[in-house]
Structure formats: C-alpha cells, structure tokens
Amino acid sequence: MAASGSGTPTGHDVIHVAAADHVDALIDEISQRGERVVAVADDLVFVAGAARPAAWARNSWLAPRTITIDSIGDGARALRALQRNWTLHRVAHHRRAQLIADRLPPIRFRALTFPADPPTAPLGGWTLWDRHTLIASPVTTSAFADGTPAFVEDRDNPPNRAYLKLWEALTLARRRPGPGDRCLDLGAAPGGWTWVLAALGATVISVDRAELAPALADRPEVAHRAGDAFAVRAADVGAVDWICSDLIAYPERLLELARYWCAACPRAAVIITVKCQGPVDAALCARFLAIPGARLLHLAHNKHELTFFRLPEGGPPEAACAVDTTD
Ligand SMILES: C[S@@+](CC[C@H](N)C(=O)[O-])C[C@H]1O[C@@H](n2cnc3c(N)ncnc32)[C@H](O)[C@@H]1O
Incomplete structure (x- = not known):
C-alpha cells in the first residue's frame, strides 16, 4: 500500500x-x-x-x-x-x-x-x-x-447503455416511478432513460434537440418534444412527479436547471446528471448541495460526472448532503 x-x-x-x-x-x-x-x-x-x-x-x-x-x-x-x-x-x-x-x-x-x-x-x-x-x-x-452496484444488463431493448445510470440512481433512491406517474426526461435522446421510465409503466415527456430511437418514439406512453430542454418551463408540461436530466451542458447551467425544477416542483423527485469538465470545482458542488434536500453522488455507472438527487423523503443515504452549520 x-x-x-x-x-x-x-x-x-x-x-x-x-x-x-x-x-x-x-x-x-x-x-x-x-x-x-x-x-x-x-x-x-x-x-x-x-x-x-x-x-x-x-x-x-x-x-x-x-x-x-x-x-x-x-x-x-x-x-x-x-x-x-x-x-x-x-x-x-x-x-x-x-x-x-x-x-x-x-x-x-x-x-x-x-x-x-x-x-x-x-x-x-x-x-x-x-x-x-x-x-x-x-x-x-x-x-x-x-x-459498486452491478446489474444484470439488458442487451436487447434499450437504445444505449445510459439506462444503467438511471437504474443505479433509482435503486439508490429506493423509489421509482410507476403507472400513473408523469416523468419529464430532459436531454433524452436516443432514449435510454426514457426507456427505463416507460418500462416502469410511467408516462414520459422526453425533450431533446435530437430524435428518440424509433422503437421508443412509437410507444404510447412516450411523448417526444424536439427543442431546447433548457427552455422548458413547468407550465409547459403540467404537473410532473419526476424530473430527470442527462443533458450535456456546463455545470453552471445544470445548477440553474436544478434550482429551477426543485423550486418549480417542490414535491417532485429530481435526478440530474452533473457533467464535470476538467478539474472538479468543489465550490460548485457545494452550491448544488445548498439546494434544500439535495444530495450528490458519483455512481458506479457515471464517468466524469456526479448525480444530483432531490427526493421528497430525502436520501439516498449513500450520498453527500449539505454541511449542517446550525448548532
Ligand atoms: C448524454 S445524452 C443523453 C442520453 C440519454 N439520457 C439516454 O439515456 O439516451 C445528452 C443529450 O442532451 C442533448 N442536449 C444537449 N443540450 C441540449 C439542449 N439545450 N436541449 C435539448 N437537448 C440537449 C443532446 O442532444 C443529447 O441527446
């Protein structure tokens, strides 16, 4: 050693x-x-x-x-x-x-x-x-x-391997969407995360500039909107139970995205991949954690990125949370 x-x-x-x-x-x-x-x-x-x-x-x-x-x-x-x-x-x-x-x-x-x-x-x-x-x-x-969580992989149905990240996030969240839940999937193409959400029985509004894989786009529980995911507002989509984002963007933009959706939908579960560019900015991570209820964790299926969670009941327990400065 x-x-x-x-x-x-x-x-x-x-x-x-x-x-x-x-x-x-x-x-x-x-x-x-x-x-x-x-x-x-x-x-x-x-x-x-x-x-x-x-x-x-x-x-x-x-x-x-x-x-x-x-x-x-x-x-x-x-x-x-x-x-x-x-x-x-x-x-x-x-x-x-x-x-x-x-x-x-x-x-x-x-x-x-x-x-x-x-x-x-x-x-x-x-x-x-x-x-x-x-x-x-x-x-x-x-x-x-x-x-290190490991999963029995599905090599036939999802359009890419990104689904493993959401599988891991939902497993650690100890909750997942199901029938009757409405999910927003930002930066969804080609559709690994949308596939996970739809397979659980939820309805999904997916947003991306790119198209979903055809097999997903045709599913009745999936509604795809082509366009800028950062421009989507809560009023555009109605009540949602889950907000998921795997958008590739500068971390500062993703911080604004996290702040917006956590405030706009206080009872929804929020899961956002925070892509890090170059050396990790610890101060920026602290700003994510300053969002009430926020947790941050590097998942086994993440690359140079963290996963942001804001779950209604708190957690995941494995993840970092804000330092409590109250006495
Ligand atoms: C890592 S990929 C998402 C993979 C997806 N989660 C999956 O499971 O297949 C990131 C996506 O973000 C999309 N994207 C980046 N900026 C965007 C924007 N401003 N508006 C909409 N989509 C955007 C890209 O087109 C790309 O499809």
Missing part, C-alpha cells in the same frame, strides 16, 4: 474509498467542507472529523479501527467477532488478504435484476494494510461489494 511505509494512519474518524480515478476530486471535496485529510493511500482517503458520506466516494467507512493480527486465522476471527458480512477492498498483500477473506462467512454478491432494492444487511469494509495490520469498519455507507 502506498503509504504503509510511513506507518498506519492515526487520528482519522472516517475512511473514504474514492470513486475510480477521482481521488483528487474527493480530497478537494473533503477539504472544501472543512474536514482534514490525515493520509491518502492508493484510493483510500483517511479523514478527521465527523463521519459523513462524500460525493466522490464509492464507499465510506464510518467506524474504522486498526487491528493487529498474528496470523490469517487471527485476522478472520477478529473480523467475524465484529460482524458477519464483510467486503474486502484490495490494495496490497493480495494473496494474504484473500486467504483471510476465504475464512469469513460467504456472501454472494449477486448482480441486481432491476427493479430491485439495495441489500439491507449491514456490510463492513476492510483492507489488509500490512501483513500484521487490518483496517476495518463494521459500518459503511454502501451495501454493495466494495461500494
């Missing part, structure tokens, strides 16, 4: 496992919200201060502890004494770590068949820091193997 030569980190209250290729964005996010990074090793970021989820983390270990072990059996016993279910984060000493993992109670991490809810069993996270040191947390933010 990169930092192990300098000793096991101390003084941390939470360890974040960074989303793939986003360690720097995670460190900026943590620093921006006033927490102190005490160590970084590979994609593990050790932080002092209140244990809170972070947008650029795929998992956050909220109750970390360092455990000295004499042997492989000793390591497995120490983990089992804390709880049953564990996910190994592999960074070093792979063979020895696997031998410890093999002695833990088996868990079958199955790909989810959408629609499905996340597993509810508590899942701890651990890594082998050096031959005689485990770092483990029985409390984590993600119920998925190493913080």
Whole structure:
C-alpha cells in the first residue's frame, strides 16, 4: 500500500474509498467542507472529523479501527467477532488478504435484476494494510461489494447503455416511478432513460434537440418534444412527479436547471446528471448541495460526472448532503 511505509494512519474518524480515478476530486471535496485529510493511500482517503458520506466516494467507512493480527486465522476471527458480512477492498498483500477473506462467512454478491432494492444487511469494509495490520469498519455507507452496484444488463431493448445510470440512481433512491406517474426526461435522446421510465409503466415527456430511437418514439406512453430542454418551463408540461436530466451542458447551467425544477416542483423527485469538465470545482458542488434536500453522488455507472438527487423523503443515504452549520 502506498503509504504503509510511513506507518498506519492515526487520528482519522472516517475512511473514504474514492470513486475510480477521482481521488483528487474527493480530497478537494473533503477539504472544501472543512474536514482534514490525515493520509491518502492508493484510493483510500483517511479523514478527521465527523463521519459523513462524500460525493466522490464509492464507499465510506464510518467506524474504522486498526487491528493487529498474528496470523490469517487471527485476522478472520477478529473480523467475524465484529460482524458477519464483510467486503474486502484490495490494495496490497493480495494473496494474504484473500486467504483471510476465504475464512469469513460467504456472501454472494449477486448482480441486481432491476427493479430491485439495495441489500439491507449491514456490510463492513476492510483492507489488509500490512501483513500484521487490518483496517476495518463494521459500518459503511454502501451495501454493495466494495461500494459498486452491478446489474444484470439488458442487451436487447434499450437504445444505449445510459439506462444503467438511471437504474443505479433509482435503486439508490429506493423509489421509482410507476403507472400513473408523469416523468419529464430532459436531454433524452436516443432514449435510454426514457426507456427505463416507460418500462416502469410511467408516462414520459422526453425533450431533446435530437430524435428518440424509433422503437421508443412509437410507444404510447412516450411523448417526444424536439427543442431546447433548457427552455422548458413547468407550465409547459403540467404537473410532473419526476424530473430527470442527462443533458450535456456546463455545470453552471445544470445548477440553474436544478434550482429551477426543485423550486418549480417542490414535491417532485429530481435526478440530474452533473457533467464535470476538467478539474472538479468543489465550490460548485457545494452550491448544488445548498439546494434544500439535495444530495450528490458519483455512481458506479457515471464517468466524469456526479448525480444530483432531490427526493421528497430525502436520501439516498449513500450520498453527500449539505454541511449542517446550525448548532
Ligand atoms: C448524454 S445524452 C443523453 C442520453 C440519454 N439520457 C439516454 O439515456 O439516451 C445528452 C443529450 O442532451 C442533448 N442536449 C444537449 N443540450 C441540449 C439542449 N439545450 N436541449 C435539448 N437537448 C440537449 C443532446 O442532444 C443529447 O441527446
């Protein structure tokens, strides 16, 4: 492990496992919200201060502890004494770590068949820091193997792979549209997200300058409007229960879009992809989080982007939320 030569980190209250290729964005996010990074090793970021989820983390270990072990059996016993279910984060000493993992109670991490809810069993996270040191947390933010949800894919029906992002977002939201719900899908073409919403039985108003895939455009529950999605106002579409956007645009424009729809439809669920350009602007992310009820999370199916949530009942619990500055 990169930092192990300098000793096991101390003084941390939470360890974040960074989303793939986003360690720097995670460190900026943590620093921006006033927490102190005490160590970084590979994609593990050790932080002092209140244990809170972070947008650029795929998992956050909220109750970390360092455990000295004499042997492989000793390591497995120490983990089992804390709880049953564990996910190994592999960074070093792979063979020895696997031998410890093999002695833990088996868990079958199955790909989810959408629609499905996340597993509810508590899942701890651990890594082998050096031959005689485990770092483990029985409390984590993600119920998925190493913080990475996986789905049984549909390779036949959706027009592209963007549907996986919305599957993941709706799974983490722990709610989804259904028959009787009206959804607005902004930046919808060729229609992966519209396909998800229509397949759930909702009606969809899709907006894009481009056309939907013909098989979707012909569906009775889908009404496509060709034009500028940023120009659409609430009065143009009537009452909607869900507002989804996968528009490609500058983050500042998407911030205005999020602010507008959250204010215009206070009871609707809002899910917006926030495309990041170049280095991530942590201050801009904080402005998204300043929207009441907002959450931000990098999904396993996101690239260089975050997903903004504003759900009527709050959540997802895995996602970063605004810092509470009230005493
Ligand atoms: C990433 S793609 C959306 C993919 C879509 N969610 C899917 O599942 O197939 C982004 C879309 O935003 C659309 N777009 C970008 N700016 C737009 C604008 N101002 N008005 C309407 N559509 C726009 C593009 O035409 C493109 O189809």
